[in-house]
Amino acid sequence: MRKSTLLSLLLVFALLLPGFVLAQDTTTEEVDVLADIIMPRLEEYNAAMEEAGYGTLKLDDFMVMLAEDPEVVVLDVREVAEVEETGIIENALHIPLRTLGENLGLLPDLDATIVVVCKSGFRATLGMTALKVLGYDNAKVLVGGMGAYLAEEYPVVEMAEEVEAGEVPADIDPLLLEYVAANLANLPEGWGVVTPANLFEEMFETMPDLLLDVRSAEEWADPGYIEGATHIWVNEIMPNVAELPEDLEANIVVYCASGYRGGIAMTMLQLMGYTNVRNLAGGINGWIAAELPVLKDA
Amino acid sequence: MEPWERVWIDAEAFGEDIHSYINCTECHGGEAVDDFEAAHAEQITPVVNSPEVCGRCHVDNGQPAWDSLHNQLTGYDTALYARSAPEHYGTLEEMEANHCNSCHATCGDCHVSQPTSVGGGLVKGHDFYTTPSMSQNCTACHGSRVKDEYYGAHEDISSDVHFRARMACTACHVADEMHGIDMDNLANRYDGTQDPSCESCHEDIQLGKDSEIREHEIHQPEDMSCQVCHSTTYINCINCHVEQTENGTPFFTVEENFLGFYIGLNPEVTEERPYRLVPLRHVPIDRESFSFYGENLLPNYDARPTWVYATPHNIQRNTPQTETCKSCHDNNDIFLTIDKVAEDELIANENVIVEEAPEW
Numbered sequence: 001m002r003k004s005t006l007l008s009l010l011l012v013f014a015l016l017l018p019g020f021v022l023a024q025d026t027t028t029e030e031v032d033v034l035a036d037i038i039m040p041r042l043e044e045y046n047a048a049m050e051e052a053g054y055g056t057l058k059l060d061d062f063m064v065m066l067a068e069d070p071e072v073v074v075l076d077v078r079e080v081a082e083v084e085e086t087g088i089i090e091n092a093l094h095i096p097l098r099t100l101g102e103n104l105g106l107l108p109d110l111d112a113t114i115v116v117v118c119k120s121g122f123r124a125t126l127g128m129t130a131l132k133v134l135g136y137d138n139a140k141v142l143v144g145g146m147g148a149y150l151a152e153e154y155p156v157v158e159m160a161e162e163v164e165a166g167e168v169p170a171d172i173d174p175l176l177l178e179y180v181a182a183n184l185a186n187l188p189e190g191w192g193v194v195t196p197a198n199l200f201e202e203m204f205e206t207m208p209d210l211l212l213d214v215r216s217a218e219e220w221a222d223p224g225y226i227e228g229a230t231h232i233w234v235n236e237i238m239p240n241v242a243e244l245p246e247d248l249e250a251n252i253v254v255y256c257a258s259g260y261r262g263g264i265a266m267t268m269l270q271l272m273g274y275t276n277v278r279n280l281a282g283g284i285n286g287w288i289a290a291e292l293p294v295l296k297d298a
Numbered sequence: 299m300e301p302w303e304r305v306w307i308d309a310e311a312f313g314e315d316i317h318s319y320i321n322c323t324e325c326h327g328g329e330a331v332d333d334f335e336a337a338h339a340e341q342i343t344p345v346v347n348s349p350e351v352c353g354r355c356h357v358d359n360g361q362p363a364w365d366s367l368h369n370q371l372t373g374y375d376t377a378l379y380a381r382s383a384p385e386h387y388g389t390l391e392e393m394e395a396n397h398c399n400s401c402h403a404t405c406g407d408c409h410v411s412q413p414t415s416v417g418g419g420l421v422k423g424h425d426f427y428t429t430p431s432m433s434q435n436c437t438a439c440h441g442s443r444v445k446d447e448y449y450g451a452h453e454d455i456s457s458d459v460h461f462r463a464r465m466a467c468t469a470c471h472v473a474d475e476m477h478g479i480d481m482d483n484l485a486n487r488y489d490g491t492q493d494p495s496c497e498s499c500h501e502d503i504q505l506g507k508d509s510e511i512r513e514h515e516i517h518q519p520e521d522m523s524c525q526v527c528h529s530t531t532y533i534n535c536i537n538c539h540v541e542q543t544e545n546g547t548p549f550f551t552v553e554e555n556f557l558g559f560y561i562g563l564n565p566e567v568t569e570e571r572p573y574r575l576v577p578l579r580h581v582p583i584d585r586e587s588f589s590f591y592g593e594n595l596l597p598n599y600d601a602r603p604t605w606v607y608a609t610p611h612n613i614q615r616n617t618p619q620t621e622t623c624k625s626c627h628d629n630n631d632i633f634l635t636i637d638k639v640a641e642d643e644l645i646a647n648e649n650v651i652v653e654e655a656p657e658w
Contacts, residue, residue, distance in 0.1 A: 060449060060451075063449070063457070063461065063462075064432065064433050064449065066464045067432060067461055067464045067465055067466045068431060068432045068466045070464075090464075152450075152456075152457075155462055155463070
């Protein structure tokens with residue numbers, strides 16, 4: 001069965017991840033991490049998506065939230081140098097994305113409202129998805145990121161708050177956490193961004209093994225799709241894992257309308273073990289804005 | 299909000315609320331029986347929210363809040379009746395009953411549910427919360443004008459500096475003001491003390507005192523309100539008309555909104571508001587506003603200005619006015635001079651029109 005090959009490959013991959021520590025003597029249990037923990041958790045998360053929404057938060061709504069609710073946690077996942085350059089939102093926590101998994105002790109409880117911000121929203125989407133998979137149901141991503149925030153000249157302070165680390169919430173399965181943390185720690189250079197122009201250029205040479213369109217059927221129909229794409233709505237990825245490539249090193253590019261659902265799908269695929277996943281920056285909107293061709297079914 | 303969410307009672311949250319010890323029927327009426335029709339036979343919402351129900355226990359807030367501008371809408375009455383004549387009061391009341399009921403704020407509109415103007419709906423599963431929600435309570439009623447200004451919804455106009463400093467409405471509009479405590483017999487929102495005043499927080503700022511800011515030092519407290527320099531373009535409305543659809547649903551239309559910033563004379567200089575000049579906002583009333591309900595209902599239309607005292611919620615440190623001294627001095631454009639007032643409204647506004655800008 002395909003699923004079992006997938007899982008054993010996942011295991012191999014997992015063991016390759018630095019920082020992924022598993023007990024040496026329980027080979028059978030190692031398989032369980034993926035089959036019994038990761039996959040079911042992704043299925044659960046994916047199934048709840050319809051009702052819970054994707055977690056995108058527009059700047060205007062974010063500002064209202066900040067004024068209204070002093071408990072909101074702003075989590076800035078940019079790199080240290082970026083924060084030094086632009087400053088940071090007052091009272092925000094600063095945890096660079098790759099180290100997020102190791103620093104959950106800095107976050108409050110699982111039910112807290114956590115708004116993840118980065119420069120454009122791309123990385124924050126990955127961070128938000130990881131948090132949601134861990135059980136932070138109210139994690140959100142600031143659409144447009146600090147770019148949008150600063151464009152409105154909203155205030156920043158020079159440095160992030162120093163916070164004392166507390167306990168990691170007991171409800172998070174330690175094996176799940178270790179796996180997700182390793183995944184974040186190993187995010188590729190460049191974060192898996194591919195720009196429309198670069199992808200288009202690449203596609204002349206080699207098509208990705210999978211060009212995955214995760215928008216809804218309505219969006220696929222109008223404004224159309226990129227030639228060669230496969231359609232699986234982001235809400236229905238887990239029921240359709242059979243359509244994903246067997247090779248975990250397959251070249252996968254994901255896209256949605258503007259990049260957020262693509263980021264969610266990318267993180268899910270990475271957690272399933274795929275090592276070569278990228279997300280089209282700006283989604284098909286960016287693609288269309290770059291005047292690249294789309295197809296429409298008659 | 300989904301329809302079910304509006305009426306969904308969160309047993310856990312409400313169970314921990316002290317008010318869950320009171321029977322539903324004590325507040326809502328109706329009957330506690332297992333039958334929809336019978337249970338809801340009496341009027342159930344909007345809640346029986348008279349001072350008897352809440353005020354039985356909340357003696358401090360109950361009655362004052364009941365008498366507050368929020369509940370009584372005295373401000374509207376003041377503005378309407380002064381322009382009308384006693385023989386029309388009955389007709390105006392009928393009109394108000396049709397068009398203004400959803401504006402009367404009940405206790406629940408700030409502490410339990412969204413106001414009926416946006417279709418109601420429990421905010422926290424029927425939990426009673428102390429601090430009203432800016433987005434689900436306050437701006438549900440104070441939507442188009444205050445909200446848009448405060449959030450910076452108008453293109454090219456920035457949000458209020460206090461919004462940017464993460465202040466919600468209730469940072470400035472506190473319990474006593476909202477409950478109308480010590481605010482008896484106010485004719486409208488600008489009657490009596492400024493509540494809040496800018497100086498209540500910015501204690502060290504007073505015009506005419508030594509200051510590093512020249513504008514603050516040179517001008518006197520009687521010259522103008524803080525907003526003359528620190529607020530910017532706001533919305534003005536023209537020609538509001540109330541009507542009913544064919545099947546009797548009340549509605550209103552506002553013919554035109556326009557953005558602008560106009561400094562004019564303070565129509566009522568008082569000890570609490572000593573300013574000669576203030577920003578003025580055009581309010582959407584005209585002679586025919588209520589003609590759906592009868593002819594010439596506003597015979598004293600000219601008794602009050604249509605350009606009224608305003609305190610826009612778009613405070614900025616830097617505004618076009620603060621750019622140079624000559625944004626005001628010698629600059630008629632920014633003042634409500636006679637050419638900016640509609641012909642038909644000249645008499646109504648004669649007390650607020652500025653002859654010309656202060657000289658340089």
